[in-house]
Amino acid sequence: MQSTMQDVPLTVSRILEHGRRIHGQSTVTTWTGEAEPHRRTFAEIGDRAAQLAHALRDDLGVEPGSALGTLMWNNAEHVEAYFAIPSMGAVLHTLNLRLPPEQLAWIVNHAADRVVLVNGSLLPLLAPLLPHLAPIEHVVVSGPGDRSLLDGASVQVHEYEELLAGKPTSYDWPEIDERQAAAMCYTSGTTGDPKGVVYSHRSIYLHSMQVNMAQSMGLTDQDTSLIVVPQFHVNAWGLPHGVFMTGVNMLMPDRFLQPAPLAEMIEREQPTHAAAVPTIWQGLLGELQQRPRDISCMKQVTIGGSACPPALMEAFDKLGATVCHAWGMTETSPLGTVARPPANVVGTEEEMAYRLTQGRFPAGVEARLVGPAGEFLPWDGQSAGELEVRGPWIAGSYYGGAGGENFRPEDKFSEDGWLKTGDVGVISADGFLTLTDRAKDVIKSGGEWISSVELENALMSHPEVAEAAVVAVPDKKWGERPLATVVLKEGASTDFAQLKDFLATKIAKWQLPERWSIVEAVPKTSVGKFDKKVIRKQYAEGELEIVELM
Amino acid sequence: MQSTMQDVPLTVSRILEHGRRIHGQSTVTTWTGEAEPHRRTFAEIGDRAAQLAHALRDDLGVEPGSALGTLMWNNAEHVEAYFAIPSMGAVLHTLNLRLPPEQLAWIVNHAADRVVLVNGSLLPLLAPLLPHLAPIEHVVVSGPGDRSLLDGASVQVHEYEELLAGKPTSYDWPEIDERQAAAMCYTSGTTGDPKGVVYSHRSIYLHSMQVNMAQSMGLTDQDTSLIVVPQFHVNAWGLPHGVFMTGVNMLMPDRFLQPAPLAEMIEREQPTHAAAVPTIWQGLLGELQQRPRDISCMKQVTIGGSACPPALMEAFDKLGATVCHAWGMTETSPLGTVARPPANVVGTEEEMAYRLTQGRFPAGVEARLVGPAGEFLPWDGQSAGELEVRGPWIAGSYYGGAGGENFRPEDKFSEDGWLKTGDVGVISADGFLTLTDRAKDVIKSGGEWISSVELENALMSHPEVAEAAVVAVPDKKWGERPLATVVLKEGASTDFAQLKDFLATKIAKWQLPERWSIVEAVPKTSVGKFDKKVIRKQYAEGELEIVELM
Structure with missing residues (x-):
């Protein structure tokens, strides 16, 4: 039997038109570092998204299906790009300004971005890269910054505001197949080249509904969301598209991501929600300890990107801001899990254990x-x-x-x-x-898995261990076995046998490492994570001094 | 550019499997009128939905695409049917037990329901109808009721619990195109034959997400929803499918829809939400005035079906239960609007005006x-x-x-x-x-519309008017003009000219009726609404005594 329902595609332009019309009074506030932040209503965002689309099509010749790069902070103009580009049928390609320049160049070339929208404050990053960005024909600059950095570049340079000026404030958005591309984001790729994830109109629309569900972020137009997680990082966890759908006010920090301005914007703008990775909150906590402020306006703080340390969660609880864990990745749009404790544990001792899961x-x-x-x-x-x-x-x-x-x-x-x-x-x-x-990083030992992280945490709980990294090394009998590399604290007197005995009180016997090595320091990646590739290589090339304890 | 997203259809079976697995501990509680209500977890509902699907396919030979009728109250078995039937690829056809029997028969025949699931308590309604329901081959009975009423019927009769017993508790649900039919519901059709609305898997899935959005019903697994609006009435406003998605507990009144048991179930089960039409709430309010109970557990009361009188809304506000208006129809699944006041009027004098809109x-x-x-x-x-x-x-x-x-x-x-x-x-x-x-009912006068309801409300605010109905009548010059038919209170001394002057203080001059008639009573439909068809016919056939005031 066929249904009698209308066949209406789920498109980004529908989110845009809904938000601007039904929630026209909601606002996007961008921090400027000056006396007053900059405010724009959803109605104005809607007008300007239409103007931007006209400019991109008529002045820059953007065609449906082509990718446009954005090298921008979180601000109102970036929100306008978030809606204008997919709604006109093109593809929003957010560029991660934290990437090494050569990776950024690789990505722009791979996506064949003909146009890049850039904040003036990021021209020092873009200008020297431009000669390596072959596909780029147009650079559109918004916000403060030294334009002369682009002098002599072999691209057409446009001022964002000049492009928009006088353009019509409505656009006859094309009816797009909901499975067509709307936006793309590359994973940073610790191994191999970066990989592009291409979101569809359908995926963004459904993810936006999910963001708004009461069990998820659960925000309404009574809320203001401080969106610290960058718009170049998995669409800022889906928040800009999501909250435009329900009129949630956005508070955008632009480039002011340091603890002091963040604390100031919370106190002054009173967001009810905020989203960022743990390091941001760690910094904010330090700032608040030095200069206390009332941040209890934040009923809910979404933390993702990496696990939130329990101490951090408890510290925010004490400040009246409830931390909620979420997990996801570029490939999951990103909302994959949300750690709201189930009804039966709320108010019990188990509640914190649930909140600390993903x-x-x-x-x-x-x-x-x-x-x-x-x-x-x-x-x-x-x-x-x-x-x-x-x-x-x-x-x-x-x-x-x-x-x-x-x-x-x-x-x-x-x-x-x-x-x-x-x-x-x-x-x-x-x-x-x-x-x-x-x-x-997991150790595949005789058909069972041993968690390297669990071994590391157990080792690092020893009072004389400064750091410990565990990697898998080949083993004839078991396939793989753990190798423990340990950095001892100064003056430590423990030996491997004692360490192994200590470990045996915390870990199943069959998981205990046989191979041990004392090292000066654990090798780290550029973002400070243990670089286990390097350790495995050092072991393979015989660079580590190994003690075997069978 | 093609997206790289997975192509996963939005199906009812996915709501079922999600709810039973992630929210397995949430419950469906059915009122029994006995000492204890009946409770079943979502995990059990999931097991039994699989068993029901096995029984329907293997024992009753139900094919994908065929419609199955349900003649049931709100209860756990009806929820099981809500999931089993669409998930297996068949079509859930909810039958409105309030319809005149001949209309019910017409609908069953039109939809070609081969199977009907019925509550034992509704056999007195079904049994005499059966000879007129040609397509029905199987009747499946659940819950208390006199089975002997079906003696001699030329259908196969099954006991619901016997069918399920011993069947596997999982089912390899078919992967269904999300645009296929999942459920159907006929509009009662005041004019012409009833019309069937067929919901798709996609429409139910998207509507369920919408039900769960914070701006909409906004419930979580911390909530219990008292679902008074019947499951045979536009899928109980989408609540059973919707709340199964997020683990909201369901409190189901079965046939106990009278004010006293409703008040008792609220006090005993402490629902945080309830959904029903205004007449139910009016009855409950009367009950609570006679026998006060604490109903402040209900943070939110959704009212739809017809407009909520302001006095009723204020009465519930005083009891600590906030009423939220919603509007929809069978054709809109039904959630079309929700009256949550916008952020800028909350706490102001305007708030109530917003809450009284649709x-x-x-x-x-x-x-x-x-x-x-x-x-x-x-x-x-x-x-x-x-x-x-x-x-x-x-x-x-x-x-x-x-x-x-x-x-x-x-x-x-x-x-x-x-x-x-x-x-x-x-x-x-x-x-x-x-x-x-x-x-x-609107009066189309010279290219403008005059609201009959507005004129009626204005007339009925006159102290000597008991009732007033306004209909459109043909007019040579304007196309249509309003005719006011008025029932005066006993001993009233007002005349038409005075009434018209009174109206002129409230209504634009060009909208004032020229044609007036005093009547004994306004003709009404079976559900107590003004029957304007009859008034127009009376006028057309010269049965009304008309006074013209130009």
């Missing part, structure tokens, strides 16, 4: 755990496996088959189309995810 | 007002036109081209596919809808 899957995200032998594992809070996910806002491939020469699609996608997240963890019977390791 | 359109419902000449009207709170809506959970046609011989699709759907709601009203600049009339 959270529960929302409707629309299906999950399964796959064990070392490819078997599906039970949700018992014990069985550790790689997390695989499926859903309408989850990637099933990468743009242009990308990923570099060594990229094998079967490493990232299952035969039946699920995303292999590369994260290893357990799921409780009531659907809460706890991640314990990255799949590439 | 509400604001959620994302996913596009609206426009069409004036007498087919022109689109501005959203200025003044221009009255017929409301047309568009969206993925809004009907674009009727089942089987139905509607009877006199049905013309162009009366219900615009050329570009929007639904003509038949409701006339205004929309404010900030998107709040106020309905003033049914399109068929």
